[in-house]
Amino acid sequence: MKCSRCEREAVIFIRYNGEHLCAEHFMEFLERRVKHELRRQVDLRPGDRIVVGASGGKDSTTTVYLLKKILSMRRDIEIIAVTIDEGISGYRDRAIEVLRNYLKKIDVEHRIFRIKDSFGKTIDEISSLDKSLIPCTYCGVFxxxxxxxxxxELGAKYVATGLNLDDTAQSIIMNFARGDLDRLARLGPHSIVKEDLIPRIQPLRMIPEKEVLLYAILRGIEFYHGTCPYADLALRNQYRKAIDEWEARSPGTRHSIVSVYDQLKPLLIENYKNFKLNRCEICGDPTPSKICKACELKIRLDKIQNI
Amino acid sequence: MKCSRCEREAVIFIRYNGEHLCAEHFMEFLERRVKHELRRQVDLRPGDRIVVGASGGKDSTTTVYLLKKILSMRRDIEIIAVTIDEGISGYRDRAIEVLRNYLKKIDVEHRIFRIKDSFGKTIDEISSLDKSLIPCTYCGVFxxxxxxxxxxELGAKYVATGLNLDDTAQSIIMNFARGDLDRLARLGPHSIVKEDLIPRIQPLRMIPEKEVLLYAILRGIEFYHGTCPYADLALRNQYRKAIDEWEARSPGTRHSIVSVYDQLKPLLIENYKNFKLNRCEICGDPTPSKICKACELKIRLDKIQNI
Structure with missing residues (x-):
């Protein structure tokens, strides 16, 4: 099949807009949308520092690569990749190895923060301690x-994450189905800065997962291919499965979900604008409750350990 | 297992609130919620006439039964059951037979309106004429x-339908996933009366399908058990399947979906309050477009027939 824009061979069919694209035009197509999305989400000023949550997987490594590429003319913007090491052996350690080497090649500073250092236990340890909560609950919160x-700590103005379109649609439907209107209102990207909560930006939020993967391969981005050993447990799976099926029958479903959400969001924010975050009574972090979710889980762990 | 409220044997376990209930307490539990829901949705005045869309199936027949029972002391309120005969042979004709007999027994007036009389064709005829649209599209709109x-025509103040909790959650998620914010805002129950659009009320919208079925059986409500021959084609199936799976893993999911929607609805309505409905240029019915969906489909049919 020929590319819809030139004479070269197509490498992908973009089902939701009907175009066949060659490697060159596909990369251009993806980059243009990411640039547009980034500009829509954020107005970068000289001296701004962006921390990218980098796991070593395809989405976040591509996010680092694209931010670096898109902002290559902006010497006044600094990018730091931050890996949260959950302590999942045979998985995160390997991902960090791959990521470290790649970041050296593309000359991006890399920092690692360990869940064990901040919360006392690795996710592996937690998963064998607490059998009634899935480790993903701890992992997500921590x-x-x-x-x-x-x-x-690093003085960042923004936190960028690798959330792609599939993830975004899943988060929206998942929070809807779980009745979490509050979290639905607080999903990124963030336009309003709440004290001490660094606003999150999501440059890939309109890019389907499959396209991120193809882009990473075509650009020679080095990423870790492994899957988290706990992945089968995640609540998110059932939402992924459903949305994948809807998308297969009605291409464009993921886009529709995000589009409805984006239209609802100003209404949600308007409704929540007087909503005040408290300070966690234990750690001082911002929280809608008295004690933040992370401290709540830490207390739970301590209790289990002392039984 | 004993009933959580008395010494009798339980007939159902209400998973989302943890109670086992005997037949008597279950029926009381269901009726109380329907009464509450009805009161929440509508303020009935002397002389009000309610048309119930009655297909002969369990949901709508139970709706007729419950409205009659709940409003038994309100001699000033009139209930008329209206069946839309789509013209699906071997299905609707049988359902009408069952319904007619039952309505005679409980003394409720019954009227039948045929899609063929208003739109020129039965759904059976349409389904063999138009192979590129599923018959459910025509059927729903007509x-x-x-x-x-x-x-x-019957001078009704309200149209009641048999929509249960499962249907309601499906409609919400389906319209979300299809990007139909407009229809999401216009889902019933309707509190605002738009000229010529009779407000819909949905007494069973918080009652799970399984509970409606059990209630109908326990009360000896006679209903038609058949399934529409086109049911396998409906877009709704994939949403039903997904939500059923979510509910199985997280009891209360359907309730959560409806609850988030109900919290969003005032925001949606506020946003849409200046939204003016037009008159269809062909039939004069209210429509957000120039030509209403029903006339649009009728034109499509005429074109197909003249090819």
């Missing part, structure tokens, strides 16, 4: 909390 | 349009 602390 | 016209 990772988010630590990434925010790391960004604050 | 049924909704005709039910509204019937209610108007």
């Amino acid at each position: 990772r988010r909390s630590l990434l925010n602390r790391a960004a604050r | 049924r909704r349009s005709l039910l509204n016209r019937a209610a108007r």
